[in-house]
Amino acid sequence: MFVSRNLGVNEKGNLTIGGVDTVELAKKYGTPLYVMDIDLVRENCRKYKEALKKYCKTDFLVCFASKSFCCKEIYKIINEEGLGVDTVSIGEMYTANKAGFPTEKMCLHGNNKTREELEYAVKNKIGRIVVDNLTELKNLNNIAKENNAKMDILLRIKPGVDAHVHEYVTTGTIDSKFGFALETDEAIDAVKEAISSSNLNLVGLHCHIGSQIFEIKPFLLAAEKMLNFIKNIKETTNYEILELNLGGGFGIPYVKEDVALNVENCIKEIASTIEEKSKKFGLKIPNLIIEPGRSIVAQAGITLYTVGGRKEISNGKIYISVDGGMTDNPRYILYKSVYDAVVANKASEKKEEKVSIAGKCCESGDLIGENVLLQRAKEGDVLAVLVTGAYNYSMLSNYNRNLNPAVVFVENKECKIAVKRQTLDDLLRNDI
Numbered sequence: 268m269f270v271s272r273n274l275g276v277n278e279k280g281n282l283t284i285g286g287v288d289t290v291e292l293a294k295k296y297g298t299p300l301y302v303m304d305i306d307l308v309r310e311n312c313r314k315y316k317e318a319l320k321k322y323c324k325t326d327f328l329v330c331f332a333s334k335s336f337c338c339k340e341i342y343k344i345i346n347e348e349g350l351g352v353d354t355v356s357i358g359e360m361y362t363a364n365k366a367g368f369p370t371e372k373m374c375l376h377g378n379n380k381t382r383e384e385l386e387y388a389v390k391n392k393i394g395r396i397v398v399d400n401l402t403e404l405k406n407l408n409n410i411a412k413e414n415n416a417k418m419d420i421l422l423r424i425k426p427g428v429d430a431h432v433h434e435y436v437t438t439g440t441i442d443s444k445f446g447f448a449l450e451t452d453e454a455i456d457a458v459k460e461a462i463s464s465s466n467l468n469l470v471g472l473h474c475h476i477g478s479q480i481f482e483i484k485p486f487l488l489a490a491e492k493m494l495n496f497i498k499n500i501k502e503t504t505n506y507e508i509l510e511l512n513l514g515g516g517f518g519i520p521y522v523k524e525d526v527a528l529n530v531e532n533c534i535k536e537i538a539s540t541i542e543e544k545s546k547k548f549g550l551k552i553p554n555l556i557i558e559p560g561r562s563i564v565a566q567a568g569i570t571l572y573t574v575g576g577r578k579e580i581s582n583g584k585i586y587i588s589v590d591g592g593m594t595d596n597p598r599y600i601l602y603k604s605v606y607d608a609v610v611a612n613k614a615s616e617k618k619e620e621k622v623s624i625a626g627k628c629c630e631s632g633d634l635i636g637e638n639v640l641l642q643r644a645k646e647g648d649v650l651a652v653l654v655t656g657a658y659n660y661s662m663l664s665n666y667n668r669n670l671n672p673a674v675v676f677v678e679n680k681e682c683k684i685a686v687k688r689q690t691l692d693d694l695l696r697n698d699i
């Protein structure tokens with residue numbers, strides 16, 4: 268009935284998540300409210316680990332790309348599940364650190380890491396730095412030298428694979444801002460420079476070809492190109508690359524029409540491609556790292572709003588306004604993302620009208636969706652927008668000085684606050 272199977276309808280006709288009544292949650296914690304089903308987060312973590320365990324003949328690591336959903340409590344869950352994490356800023360590293368996440372299982376990404384971020388990474392012994400460019404390679408080597416450290420690094424490679432996704436989320440093509448291009452000599456030159464850097468240890472190569480990818484083929488193509496490059500490196504420098512990180516981007520369904528990527532098949536094919544190619548080239552099979560973000564948390568999350576006004580335009584368009592918007596979910600205004608929604612207190616009723624869900628911000632583009640099929644909504648109803656666990660909370664803003672919603676975790680049918688709602692005084696904290 269719903270796009271994710273952790274949602275249901277109880278005897279009161281209310282929407283449930285992880286078996287918990289969402290109307291009760293809205294009443295208890297107020298709206299807007301992010302709700303995360305931690306049982307599903309854990310299940311998703313295990314799905315990746317089990318697939319890798321089954322199909323990889325070498326060591327492997329699943330790193331959760333925490334930019335998709337970042338707060339202290341989620342790092343604790345991810346750590347309990349035995350995953351590593353990707354971080355992309357000092358803020359994410361600090362949050363993970365304060366949550367007790369082991370720094371050796373942290374990986375630092377970014378196309379323009381600041382000196383402060385690199386120093387933090389070196390001083391806190393972050394496990395892997397994925398180096399994006401030559402300036403960073405030089406700076407990191409110097410910082411490591413100043414701190415008598417030797418840092419394990421990977422080089423970010425643009426494999427020249429087009430993953431056929433939204434242009435804002437493709438990252439693997441030659442004109443991307445991320446990494447070293449394979450097509451030119453940029454990548455091999457960077458490898459030589461890395462090998463000769465006194466305080467860096469080149470352990471591997473990294474690529475990430477985009478997000479919301481539904482086909483297996485682009486991943487296999489990327490794996491092949493990377494192995495060709497590893498062979499090329501061995502031939503020209505006699506240096507063997509032992510770790511291959513193929514990034515994230517595994518697609519998930521936002522609405523019922525989307526087909527899910529079969530994770531197990533995808534991992535199986537990736538692992539066999541790597542094994543075959545390595546054998547063919549006489550290479551040691553590299554350890555495999557993958558970095559799912561969205562596919563770990565997206566379906567685990569929903570956002571609850573209270574419905575305000577209803578506006579019927581003479582051309583037939585219906586606006587349903589909610590007490591949040593682009594501040595808590597900027598994905599519509601950024602990507603025209605499509606969402607499914609349910610009137611949570613009327614979840615057993617038939618969906619009978621198509622509406623535009625309007626946020627409360629002073630922008631006409633501030634919508635959660637258009638042409639969303641919905642039960643007839645009126646003031647005071649609770650509206651649930653589904654599949655908001657990824658890139659919603661982590662992208663929120665205080666535009667119009669709206670307050671950031673709380674995040675509630677649901678697990679084993681119990682709920683707890685993971686992040687408190689912002690207060691008016693929080694807004695003024697840094698104003699002088």
Ligand SMILES: *Cc1c(COP(=O)(O)O)cnc(C)c1O
Nearest residue numbers: 332475478515516558559560561
């Ligand atoms: C964003 C990102 C990911 C995660 O992508 P998802 O689409 O959320 O799975 C993984 N690796 C890198 C380097 C990224 O930038």
